[in-house]
Amino acid sequence: MQRALTLAALALAIAFPMAAVPLDLDFYIGFASRVMIYAIAATSLNLILGYGGMVSFGHAAFFGTGAYVVAIAMTHGIDSLWVSWPLAMLVSGIVALGIGAISLRTRGVYFIMITLAFAQMMFFVFIGLKAYGGEEGLNMPHRSVIGLGLNLKNDATFYYVVLTVLVATLYLLRRLIDARFGRVVEAIRENEARMETIGFSTYRYKLTCFVIAGMVCGLAGALIANQTRYVNPNLMHWIVSGDMMIMIILGGLGYRFGGVLGAIVMLVLDEAISPYTTYSKIVIGFVLLAVVLFAPRGLAGLFDRKRVRAGGGHG
Amino acid sequence: MSGLFLFEQALNGLQFGLMLFLLAAGLTLVFGIMDTINLAHGSLYMLGAYIAATIAQATGSFVMAVPLALIATAVIGMLLELAVLRRLYTRDHMSQVLATFALILIANDSVRMIWGPQPISLNPPAALSGPIDLFPGMTYSSYRLAIIVVGLAVAALLYLLVTRTRTGMLVRAGASNREMATAMGTNIKLLFTCVFGFGAALCALAGAMLGPILAVQVGMGEDILILAFVVIVIGGIGSIRGALVGSLLVGLVDTMGRTFLPMILREVFSPQVASNAGPALASILIYVLMAAVLFWKPQGLFPARG
Amino acid sequence: MNSATRMTEPVLEVRALCKRFGGLVATDQVSLDVRPGEVHALIGPNGAGKTTLVHQLSGTLPPDSGSILFRGDDVTHLAANARVLRGLVRSYQITSIFRQHSVLDNVALAVQARSGSSFRFWRPVRDESALFDEARAVLARVGLADRADVLAANLAHGEQRQLEVGLAVATRPAMLLLDEPMAGMGPEESERLIPLIDGLRKDVSILLIEHDMDAVFRLADRISVLVSGRVIATGTPDDIRANADVKRAYLGDELEAASGGEA
Structure with a gap:
C-alpha cells in the first residue's frame, strides 16, 4: 500500500514538469523545486531529531554554509557542480563536526540552546564577512555547471536534478535506518543510558549522525543557492531552523516521508495564504500550536495509527 | 585618553550585561524550576518595550510608562502560563521548543498588526537625555548611567528576594530539586504562575529600559533571547548567581570585543584585515567564550544541581 | 568448587573504594573480590550503598579514591561502554530496556554491540541472520524464547526482569553485576530466575546484589555484607549466618526466614 503510494507520488513528480508547460503552470516548476529542496533539508533534520532524538535548533547553519560554499566557490571561478556541491557537503560536514563535538557533550535544554547559539554565531560570521557581501549577501551570475x-x-532540468537528489536522500535514509547504524541511533533515542551499558559509545554514533545530517543539509543549501542564484545570511537565521522543525513536526517525527510531507504542507500553506x-506566520503559529498541543505525532501520525515508535525524542 | 575610553566601554558593557541579566534571571528560573525551555521569553521583552513606548507616547511620561508596562507584561505572562506553558511542563523539550516557537510567530505578527511593521520610538525622560560629568574629563550618557543604577538595584533586590525570603527559598529549592519543593507542600502551580509573571515583568523592564537605546521593533526579542541563552549556558541552568556572572561576562566581552578587537587587528595586521575579519571575529567572541566554558565546565560555572 | 576457585586469580578486585556525596559517605573503603565462576552476593540494608557501588564498578559514577581491577587490568577510569566491551556488564535494579522494540530486537541490539562494528550504513540488519540466531539463543537461555516478537513494553513485569538480565547476558560478559534482579518479583517469578542465574555461572562470574535472602543463600558461593558503605563481613553462607556482627547489624529476622530454603 505504502509502496504503491510512493511510486504513484514519484510518477506524479516525474510527470509534473512535462504537464506544467502546456497547462501554463511553469511558475510552479520553480516552486516545486523549492519545496523539494526544503524537503531534503527537513529530511536531514528528521534524521537527527526524529530518529536520533537530538533536538537541534541550529540546522539552518548547515543549510546556509552549503549555500555560501557554492556561491563563494563561484566568485573564485569554480562553477562545476561536480566540484562545488561535494565541497559544500564537505564544508558543512566539517562545521557540523565542530558544532556537534561540543554540543553533544551536553543534553536536554543545554543542547537546544547551544545548537541555537552556534547557528546564530555562523549567522553573525557571515554578516561580518564583508568580503563576501556581508549583510547584503552574494549574487551568483549563473547556476552551477553540470556538463553532460x-x-x-x-528550470525543468534543475527540477529533475533536485528530484534526483531528493529521491537519493530518501533512499539513503532508508538504507541507513535499516542498517546497523540506524538501529543504534534509534535505540539511543529510546534509552541512551542502556546503550552505554550494553557497550555502545553513544557519543560517537550521535556525532556521526549529526555530521551526516549536516552534510545532507549542506547539499540542500547548495541547491537553494542555485535555485535563487542568491545567498545571504538570512539562510542560516534561526527562524529557518525553526521552519525546518515545524516541517518535520507537521509531517511526522521519525517518519521517513515526514520531511517531505511537512515541507509540502508548510510551503503550500504559506503560498496559499500569502x-x-x-500575516501568514500567525496562521502557521496557531496551526503549529494546535498540532503540538493536540496532535503531537504530526500529520503522518494521524494517518498511521499502527506506528509504535511515536516520535518525541528524549531531548 | 585611552584609559577613559576603556572605562567608558566597560560601563557600556556593564549596562548591557545588567539588562541581559534581567532576561536571563527569569529564563533560568523557568528552566531550573520547570525544566521547560521558553523561546517566547524574548517576545515578552518585545511586548514590554512596545507597551512602554505606547504608554509613554500617550501620557508623555516615561517614568509612568515603565511600571505600567511591567504590570501589563506580567499579566500577559501569567495568562500565557495558564493557557499554554502549563500544558508543556510534562511534555518533552521538542514540544516545548515548537509550542513556544509558535508563540513567537504569533507574537511577532500580532505586534505587526497592532503597531505596524515600522520601528516605533521610545524617548528617554528629558531629565536623562543629556550627558553627565562622572568626574573631571569624563562625561557619560546619563540615561545609560540610570540603566546601570536600575540594573544594579534590581539585581540586589532579586538577590535578597531569592536568598532571604521564604518564597525565594522555595524557588531556589525548586530550581535545584523539584521534588523537594513539592514535598514542602507548596502550591506549586500557583508558584509557577507567579514566577513566570515575575520573569515577564523583568523582561518588560529590560525592554522598556533598552527601548530608547536600541530600536523598538519586531524581532528585537529574538536576538537578545539567544544572548540570554548563552548567558545561561555559561552561568549554569537554574542559578541566579550564574545568570548574573554570565550576563556581566557576556555584556563586557561582547561590548569590549566589538570595540577593541578591530583596533587590535589594525595594529597587528592591517586595516584591511581589520575591516574584513574584525566584525566577524568580534561577533563570535561570546560564542567562543561559551564553548570554552562548556569544555571545562559542561554544567556551567555555577551548576544549581549537584 | 570453592577450593578449586580459591587457587585462581580473582576476575574482579575492588581495592579501598571510596565515594562521598557532600558529607555523606556512600562507599567507605570497600574491598572485595569475585573469583572465576563464583556467585558472590552483596547484601545489606536499604541505603547501605549497594547501587552506588554498582554504579562505580560499571563506570557511570567515578569513585573518589581506590581502584577497580578487572581480569588484572586497572579499569577504575575506563568509560562505561569500554568496560562492557571488556566483559564487565551490569543489569539494572529499575528495569532499563528498549520498550518500543520487540523482545528479539532488544537482545539483538546487545548482540550487535559485541559482534563487529556498528558503523555500517548499507546492509539491512534484518539480513544479518547471525545476530538474530544468537539473540534467540540468549532468549532461550533467559526463558523468553516464545516471547521474541512481543513489544518489550507489553511484557509482564517478571518477563521484563528476565529481559533485563538477557540484555546483559547477550553482551557475552565475563562478569555480571546483577543489581537486584528479583526486584518487584513475586515468589513464583523469582523461582524462574534462580535456576537461570544458577545456569549462568558455568561461564560467567557474578556479583549478585539481592534482597531476597532465600535466593542469596541458594545461589551464593560467598557473601559480603555492606552496612553504611562498609563491608562488615565476607565469607561463605555458613560463615555469614554465624557471624554475630552481621546478625546485629542486619540479618536477624531475615536469616530466620531464609534458613528453611537453603540449598
Whole structure:
C-alpha cells in the first residue's frame, strides 16, 4: 500500500514538469523545486531529531554554509557542480563536526540552546564577512555547471536534478535506518543510558549522525543557492531552523516521508495564504500550536495509527 | 585618553550585561524550576518595550510608562502560563521548543498588526537625555548611567528576594530539586504562575529600559533571547548567581570585543584585515567564550544541581 | 568448587573504594573480590550503598579514591561502554530496556554491540541472520524464547526482569553485576530466575546484589555484607549466618526466614 503510494507520488513528480508547460503552470516548476529542496533539508533534520532524538535548533547553519560554499566557490571561478556541491557537503560536514563535538557533550535544554547559539554565531560570521557581501549577501551570475549536455538554467532540468537528489536522500535514509547504524541511533533515542551499558559509545554514533545530517543539509543549501542564484545570511537565521522543525513536526517525527510531507504542507500553506494577508506566520503559529498541543505525532501520525515508535525524542 | 575610553566601554558593557541579566534571571528560573525551555521569553521583552513606548507616547511620561508596562507584561505572562506553558511542563523539550516557537510567530505578527511593521520610538525622560560629568574629563550618557543604577538595584533586590525570603527559598529549592519543593507542600502551580509573571515583568523592564537605546521593533526579542541563552549556558541552568556572572561576562566581552578587537587587528595586521575579519571575529567572541566554558565546565560555572 | 576457585586469580578486585556525596559517605573503603565462576552476593540494608557501588564498578559514577581491577587490568577510569566491551556488564535494579522494540530486537541490539562494528550504513540488519540466531539463543537461555516478537513494553513485569538480565547476558560478559534482579518479583517469578542465574555461572562470574535472602543463600558461593558503605563481613553462607556482627547489624529476622530454603 505504502509502496504503491510512493511510486504513484514519484510518477506524479516525474510527470509534473512535462504537464506544467502546456497547462501554463511553469511558475510552479520553480516552486516545486523549492519545496523539494526544503524537503531534503527537513529530511536531514528528521534524521537527527526524529530518529536520533537530538533536538537541534541550529540546522539552518548547515543549510546556509552549503549555500555560501557554492556561491563563494563561484566568485573564485569554480562553477562545476561536480566540484562545488561535494565541497559544500564537505564544508558543512566539517562545521557540523565542530558544532556537534561540543554540543553533544551536553543534553536536554543545554543542547537546544547551544545548537541555537552556534547557528546564530555562523549567522553573525557571515554578516561580518564583508568580503563576501556581508549583510547584503552574494549574487551568483549563473547556476552551477553540470556538463553532460545539460544546462541547469532550464528550470525543468534543475527540477529533475533536485528530484534526483531528493529521491537519493530518501533512499539513503532508508538504507541507513535499516542498517546497523540506524538501529543504534534509534535505540539511543529510546534509552541512551542502556546503550552505554550494553557497550555502545553513544557519543560517537550521535556525532556521526549529526555530521551526516549536516552534510545532507549542506547539499540542500547548495541547491537553494542555485535555485535563487542568491545567498545571504538570512539562510542560516534561526527562524529557518525553526521552519525546518515545524516541517518535520507537521509531517511526522521519525517518519521517513515526514520531511517531505511537512515541507509540502508548510510551503503550500504559506503560498496559499500569502496572497490574502501579510500575516501568514500567525496562521502557521496557531496551526503549529494546535498540532503540538493536540496532535503531537504530526500529520503522518494521524494517518498511521499502527506506528509504535511515536516520535518525541528524549531531548 | 585611552584609559577613559576603556572605562567608558566597560560601563557600556556593564549596562548591557545588567539588562541581559534581567532576561536571563527569569529564563533560568523557568528552566531550573520547570525544566521547560521558553523561546517566547524574548517576545515578552518585545511586548514590554512596545507597551512602554505606547504608554509613554500617550501620557508623555516615561517614568509612568515603565511600571505600567511591567504590570501589563506580567499579566500577559501569567495568562500565557495558564493557557499554554502549563500544558508543556510534562511534555518533552521538542514540544516545548515548537509550542513556544509558535508563540513567537504569533507574537511577532500580532505586534505587526497592532503597531505596524515600522520601528516605533521610545524617548528617554528629558531629565536623562543629556550627558553627565562622572568626574573631571569624563562625561557619560546619563540615561545609560540610570540603566546601570536600575540594573544594579534590581539585581540586589532579586538577590535578597531569592536568598532571604521564604518564597525565594522555595524557588531556589525548586530550581535545584523539584521534588523537594513539592514535598514542602507548596502550591506549586500557583508558584509557577507567579514566577513566570515575575520573569515577564523583568523582561518588560529590560525592554522598556533598552527601548530608547536600541530600536523598538519586531524581532528585537529574538536576538537578545539567544544572548540570554548563552548567558545561561555559561552561568549554569537554574542559578541566579550564574545568570548574573554570565550576563556581566557576556555584556563586557561582547561590548569590549566589538570595540577593541578591530583596533587590535589594525595594529597587528592591517586595516584591511581589520575591516574584513574584525566584525566577524568580534561577533563570535561570546560564542567562543561559551564553548570554552562548556569544555571545562559542561554544567556551567555555577551548576544549581549537584 | 570453592577450593578449586580459591587457587585462581580473582576476575574482579575492588581495592579501598571510596565515594562521598557532600558529607555523606556512600562507599567507605570497600574491598572485595569475585573469583572465576563464583556467585558472590552483596547484601545489606536499604541505603547501605549497594547501587552506588554498582554504579562505580560499571563506570557511570567515578569513585573518589581506590581502584577497580578487572581480569588484572586497572579499569577504575575506563568509560562505561569500554568496560562492557571488556566483559564487565551490569543489569539494572529499575528495569532499563528498549520498550518500543520487540523482545528479539532488544537482545539483538546487545548482540550487535559485541559482534563487529556498528558503523555500517548499507546492509539491512534484518539480513544479518547471525545476530538474530544468537539473540534467540540468549532468549532461550533467559526463558523468553516464545516471547521474541512481543513489544518489550507489553511484557509482564517478571518477563521484563528476565529481559533485563538477557540484555546483559547477550553482551557475552565475563562478569555480571546483577543489581537486584528479583526486584518487584513475586515468589513464583523469582523461582524462574534462580535456576537461570544458577545456569549462568558455568561461564560467567557474578556479583549478585539481592534482597531476597532465600535466593542469596541458594545461589551464593560467598557473601559480603555492606552496612553504611562498609563491608562488615565476607565469607561463605555458613560463615555469614554465624557471624554475630552481621546478625546485629542486619540479618536477624531475615536469616530466620531464609534458613528453611537453603540449598
